[in-house]
Amino acid sequence: SIKHAPQSFSSSIRAAPPADALQSIDSDIKSCTRTPSDPAPLSPGESFYGMSCEKEPTVQVVRAETMSLEDIIPLLQEQTCGSEVAEDFQNTLKTIAHILKDGVGGIIIVVLQEDIFREQSDNMAYLDGGKLTECWRSVAKNVHADGAKFGQMLSAFTAHSESDRWEQADVNRLLKNFPELEGSTDLEGHAKDGALVLSHRGTVKKAATHLKYPGTSYQLVKADGMSAGTRHASALAFADQLARPGLSPVGIVFARSDAGGAHIFIPRYDREPLVVHFETQRHADQAQMLDKFKDRIMKVGRLMRKREPVLVRKGKLGERVVTLISGRVTSDVTIKDDHSVVVRAPTCDQELYVLQQSKFEALYITPGADIDSLDDPTMISPFLLSQRRQLQERGFKLYHPKPDQCRWVYKITPEDSKLVPTGCFMSSWGAQQPFREGDYLGMPAPERFATEIYLMPAAAVGSYVDVDQDEYERRQTARHLTQADMIALFKDKIRRLGRPMRKSRLMPIRPAVKGERIKTIVGGRITSDNVVEDDTSVVIQAPDTGDQYILPRDKYILNYEEEGCEITGDTPENKLLRSQGFRLHRPRQTNRRWVYELTAADVAQIHTGWFESSWGSLQHAETGDCLAMPEQGQTEEVYLMPAKVIPHYSAVRNSASLISL
Secondary structure, rough: OOOOOHHHEEEOOOOOOOOHHHOOOOOOOOOOOOOOOOOOOOOOOOOOOOEEOOOOOOOOOOOOOEOOOHHHHHHHHHHHHHOOHHHHHHHHHHHHHHHOOOOOEEEEEHHHHHHHEEEHHHHHHEEOOOOOHHHHHHOOEEEOOOOOHHHHHHHHOOOOOOOOOOOOOHHHHHHHOHHHHHOOOOOOOEEEEEEEEOOOOOEEEEEEEEEEEOOOEEEEEOOOOOOOHHHHHHHHHHHHOOOOOOOOOEEEOOOOOOOOOEEEOOOOOOOOEEEEOOOOOOOHHHHHHOOOOEEHHHHHHHHEEOOOOOEEEEEOOOOOEEEEEOOEEEEEEEEOOEEEEEEEEOOOEEEEEEHHHHHHHHHOOOOEEEEHHHHHHHOOOHHHHHHHHHHHHHOOEEEEEEEOOOEEEEOOHHHHHOOOOOEEOOOOOEEEEEEOEEEEEEEOOHHHHOOEEEEEOHHHHEEEEEOOOHHHHHHOOOOOOOOHHHHHHHHHHHHHHHHHEEEEOEEEEEEOOOOOOEEEEHHHHHHHEEEOOOOOEEEEEOOOOOOOOOOOOHHHHHEEEEEEEOOOOOOOOHHHHHOOOOOOEOOOOOOOEEEEEOOHHHHHHOOOOOOEEOOOOEEEEEOOOOEEEOOOEOOOOOEEEEEEHHHEEEEEEOEEEEEEH
């Protein structure tokens, strides 16, 4: 038997949905642009499924109860047994229930007696001018006579669409199943939403329809306690207006959720509709995706790491972030905490996506670089300067991916599509992602981190590079090299094969302030990040690149003349340097070092790609970077010199002091 909501559930709360309704997985609120043939713009409180003509009625809670479909079928037969068309009606209801159970995708299906359809016809307006109805009736006019084709049309209509409209790919898939529609369908760009209306005999009457109904006094709460979204609220309200005096309902409404599960709404005169819920097929979850694809991805996929830096800012509670790649929505997330960040990808789409703070810190080198520190502003076009300024105002900073953070990347094949028959799967963060041939699946590496699978559109793979499997495995068990390791490994090679060089340009130098933090950023890469711990150190700014670094007083006196000169000139940069206390200092003739360019073989010896500097910072070495080592007699150390700073140095012609060992 069905348990109905007791009278105590009635209340005088207003019709505005409760807060938890906004978080319902079944929200289904649509946002799209209408075409000229569509009905007038939606009004407040209206959706593609239906509209309320009254404002702010008091509402009574209607609670759904979950039942098996085997128990629901007798209930439907019992509820409709008094109808003059009971046999046809019951047969159609049973067929629709089974079709919904075996499929996925959000939909409202209304089954009406013929005379009631004629009565309600004005309350069911086309969203597409009747185009889908024409197509549907031409290939699958009746659910009983054309069962298989009806199921194919329903699957095409409810298949996930990023824009909630018929896209070219959707139309192509429809024509593949129904080539007879070639030349007679004009669905592209029209709404891929709304209700499907059938007669009690199973004949398609209208598709992609906009239901209209008077205001309802009921609010649906699902069996799990969650408030229902717009689709189910419309189904409940439309069912309520179908109530007639008598023992048998004249129509019944079905509503299936995008996330899975369906409800049946049975009108009852002078009381709330009876609502029951049953399970349906669902999109593959993460456990199912890992079970089907983990081994395959590890065996056949490519091991890759992200190469390009990204822009990152702090996320905002309640902010909605839609990931759009090549016109496709691949993720749609609302931030529900204060610990998420928004990432802007380095692809041509510059798509945005959300990461938890902990995952972000595991993947990227922190801290990030201020955008205005990356290049000489005079070399950037006004357009890019404007864009950079706007990004800064939004709080974006540049972050480089950690080189040891890798993932397997696997291209989806036609055979794989058979393993995900719904064409979508659920990501670990709750977003519905499409599963299509030619796209890629990503999975974190190594295997102990392979706990999720997510979509990687082909356009996003271009920001990744392949990783040597053997080298990667060595790095997983390696540690960062210490200064002692670096000296032992590279001292002889640097002095034997390196170039003797000295700094040759006047350098802007100012006194450091105890407690200030100085990040050395060269070409967008952070090579050092330190806090000044005394009152005697200095801050040096490199010409052209603008990167700054700290030098202890003893090294400063050893390498630079203490007597500096004022920075002249009225350029904005010179004015800024003067205001910050910088003066120009000449490097001493003894300010010399060996400079050695790293090869790929050298970098392979730095197993993790990182080593510790003498001042405690971790430095990341890449092929083409240089290692520097002071001439004999100075403190013995090895440190990183990115290739961009080499122009600040000149070759030493008489290098006797450097080569005397």
